[in-house]
Amino acid sequence: MAVCDQQDLFTYLLRLGDSGLVLGQRLSEWVGKAPMLEEEMALANMALDLVGQSRMLLSYAALVEGKGRTEDQLAMHRDVHEFTNPLLVEQPNGDFAHSMARQYFYASFAERLFDKLQHSADTQLAGIAAKAVKEFRYHARHAGLWMVRLGDGTEESRDRMIRAIQELWPYTGELFETDELDRRMLEAGIGVDLHVLRKSWREDLDRVLGEAGLPLPADDAWMHSGGRAGRHSEHLGHLLATMQFLPRAYPDAGW
Amino acid sequence: MTMPPQADPAARAWQILEAIPDPEIPVLSIVDLGIVRELHWDGRQLQVAITPTYSGCPAAELIHKQVEHALAAAGFDGALVSEVLSPAWTTDWISEEGREKLRQYGIAPPELGSGRRALFGSELAVHCPRCASQRTNCVSEFGSTPCKAQYRCLDCLEPFDYFKCL
Numbered sequence: 296m297a298v299c300d301q302q303d304l305f306t307y308l309l310r311l312g313d314s315g316l317v318l319g320q321r322l323s324e325w326v327g328k329a330p331m332l333e334e335e336m337a338l339a340n341m342a343l344d345l346v347g348q349s350r351m352l353l354s355y356a357a358l359v360e361g362k363g364r365t366e367d368q369l370a371m372h373r374d375v376h377e378f379t380n381p382l383l384v385e386q387p388n389g390d391f392a393h394s395m396a397r398q399y400f401y402a403s404f405a406e407r408l409f410d411k412l413q414h415s416a417d418t419q420l421a422g423i424a425a426k427a428v429k430e431f432r433y434h435a436r437h438a439g440l441w442m443v444r445l446g447d448g449t450e451e452s453r454d455r456m457i458r459a460i461q462e463l464w465p466y467t468g469e470l471f472e473t474d475e476l477d478r479r480m481l482e483a484g485i486g487v488d489l490h491v492l493r494k495s496w497r498e499d500l501d502r503v504l505g506e507a508g509l510p511l512p513a514d515d516a517w518m519h520s521g522g523r524a525g526r527h528s529e530h531l532g533h534l535l536a537t538m539q540f541l542p543r544a545y546p547d548a549g550w
Numbered sequence: 551m552t553m554p555p556q557a558d559p560a561a562r563a564w565q566i567l568e569a570i571p572d573p574e575i576p577v578l579s580i581v582d583l584g585i586v587r588e589l590h591w592d593g594r595q596l597q598v599a600i601t602p603t604y605s606g607c608p609a610a611e612l613i614h615k616q617v618e619h620a621l622a623a624a625g626f627d628g629a630l631v632s633e634v635l636s637p638a639w640t641t642d643w644i645s646e647e648g649r650e651k652l653r654q655y656g657i658a659p660p661e662l663g664s665g666r667r668a669l670f671g672s673e674l675a676v677h678c679p680r681c682a683s684q685r686t687n688c689v690s691e692f693g694s695t696p697c698k699a700q701y702r703c704l705d706c707l708e709p710f711d712y713f714k715c716l
Contacts, residue, residue: 333690333700340692347606351635422635426605429638429716437691
C-alpha cells in the first residue's frame with residue numbers, strides 16, 4: 296500500500312465534507328415551506344444527517360491539515376473558490392420535483408460511495424462512512440419513492456419531474472469524475488474507484504425511472520464540470536452568503 | 551443515590567450512566583439505548599466511550615456533557631469521555647428492557663435484525679404499541695427526531711412513532 300500524502304487526504308476529506316454541507320444547507324431552505332408537514336420533517340432530517348456527517352468529515356480534515364483550523368473555520372471562513380463540492384449539490388431547490396431528483400441523484404451515489412469507504416484503509420474515514428451509509432440508504436429510498444410518485448402521478452407532477460431530470464442530469468457526470476487525487480487515494484487504499492459505482496448507480500436509476508414510467512436520460516449527454524476544482528455556478532456564493540453571514544459578522548459567536 | 555463506599559468503581563459508574571435519560575426520549579437511559587460502548591476503570595481514571603446514534607443527532611453533544619457532569623458530580627475526577635464511530639450504532643443495541651420501556655411510552659421499538667432488512671428495503675410488520683395490531687402503515691419514514699418514523703394503526707386508528715431501524 297502506498298503512503299498517503301497528508302495534503303491529499305485533507306483535500307479528499309474536504310470534498311466529501313463540502314458536498315454534504317452544501318446539500319444540507321440547501322435542504323434546510325425547505326424548512327417552513329415544504330409541501331406538507333411530514334415532508335418538512337423528512338427534509339429537515341436529511342439536512343441534519345448531511346450536516347452531521349460533514350461536521351465529522353471537516354473536523355477530521357482540520358485535524359489532518361494540522362494548521363489549527365477547526366470544522367467551523369473550514370465551513371464558515373472559506374470562500375466560493377475554495378469549496379470543492381460537485382455542482383449538483385449547489386443547484387437551487389427549484390420546485391419539489393427538482394429537490395427530490397437532486398436528492399435521489401446524490402444520495403444514491405453517496406450510498407454507494409460510503410458503502411465502499413467503510414472499508415477504507417483510513418480507519419477514521421471508515422468509521423464516519425459506516426454511519427453515513429445507513430443514513431444515505433434512507434435518503435435514496437425516500438427520494439426514489441417521490442420520483443416514482445411524481446412521475447407516475449398527475450400530468451402536472453410528471454411534467455415537472457421530467458423537467459427536473461432534464462435540467463439536473465448534466466450535473467451527474469461530475470459525481471463520477473476521477474482525477475489524479477482520486478487515483479492516488481485509490482492506490483493508497485483510502486479512496487474508491489468511482490467508475491465501479493457508476494454501473495450500479497445507473498441500474499438503480501433505471502429501475503426507479505422504469506417504475507415511474509419516466510424516460511431514461513442518455514448516457515452520452517454533455518456534462519458540466521468544475522465544482523471539485525473550485526469553479527462554481529453563481530448559486531454557491533448566494534448560499535454561502537446566507538450560511539456564513541453570522542459567523543463572519545460576529546466572529547466570536549459560539550453555540 | 552447512595553452507594554456502599556467500597557463498591558466497584560466501574561459498576562458504580564454504570565449505575566450513574568443508567569440514570570442519565572436520553573434527551574429526546576427521556577423514558578430511555580443512554581445505557582438502554584446502547585450508546586455507552588465501553589467503560590474502563592484503570593484504578594485511577596475512568597474512561598467512557600460513547601457513540602452517536604445518527605451523525606447529525608443534536609443530542610450527541612448534550613449527552614457527552616451530561617456524562618461528564620454526572621461522573622464529576624459522583625466523584626470521578628477527570629473522567630475521559632470519548633466518541634467512537636466504529637462499529638456504527640445499530641438499533642439492535644437497544645436493550646430488551648429499553649424496548650419494553652419504549653412500548654409503554656407509545657413508541658414501537660425497532661424489530662431485531664431490522665438494520666439488515668432496512669438494507670434490502672423490505673417491508674416490516676410494525677406492531678402498534680397501543681393495541682399490538684400488525685395492521686399498520688408508514689406515514690413518513692422521517693419523524694420528530696432523526697431516529698423515528700411516523701406510523702398509523704389501521705385498527706385503533708392512533709398515529710404512533712416507530713423507532714426506525716438502522
